[in-house]
Amino acid sequence: MPDKTLLMFGIKIKKMNTQILKDTITQLFANGKGLLAMDESISTCNKRFAAVNIPQTVEMRRKYRELIVTTKGLNESIGGAILFDETIRQQTKDGIPMTDVLINAGIIPGIKVDMHAKPMAGFPREKVTEGLDGLRERLTEYKKMGARFAKWRAVFLIDKDTPTTQCIEANAISLSRYAALCQEADVVPIVEPEVLMNGNHTIQKCFEVTEQVQKILFYELYKYRISLEGMILKPNMVIQGLESDEKNSIDEVADATVNCLLESVPASVPAIAFLSGGQSPETATAHLNAINRNFKKRLPWIVSFSFARAIQQPAIEAWKGEDDNVKEAQQILYKRAKLDAAARRGIL
């Protein structure tokens, strides 16, 4: 094999291998599977625990993540699990690395690599996601630990004057530079531009903002030489704000989401995996099901899920931090993942 490594400015640069990226994507979504996002940062995980009175400690987070990865049959519906830095370094109580438990079950480990959305200077209420510094080296380390795909999330708030084009462009460039570093390392980038559900906006407003965000994002991805065939898009669904009085049916949300993405996402992207964004588990599943049931023949991409809350929330509530509740919580987690896999096929 010829050496595909170049030496530039004293740094070893590898040429991307698109086939490795494509193979990983095929495996992640094989047999109608989707992704499980279990990459809550320490503060987000603690917030979810606090809501159900679970102590917010390293050990409880470790126990909870062990509960998830040891769920029997999870691999029937889940092809990849996105981990947080703390979890990828943790082991089960029997001393087995969490990543090994996943890999042995045929679930590919992934890793959240962004360093969170931070207030954007000069743009009140808007955020820009950080984490590019040292990313090449961090990707090398995560790869050694078994990660074959990564995630970076940017957030956009709909309000009277937001999101601004500056906020969209700044985040689109960071997402593109992140994606380039991932692809250089043969790690599949999940590119996540999330238009938040917070607010009282209409579905029409969400449509317009999501379309604008996707179009700017894909323009930048193209400029930064990203292989679209070697990435996964993780968008929001097109839906009214959480505080909106508007009532849209399941089919209306499916319609708006598909029409928006057909208008803005190139057909060369192999897979879209939605975030749930604060929808209830049942609603997120129903929307995904309607999208696949009503539009299957018109969709150029695999349309799947990468839910966190919509898969995990009922399981956390059942667990309550008690060892005696682990089995029941695992059954609930298994069932939600099964339903989402069925929704991916549009057969519910």
Ligand code: 13P
């Ligand atoms: P939710 O499904 O809870 O929105 O989380 C998905 C995710 O990974 C957000 O980054």
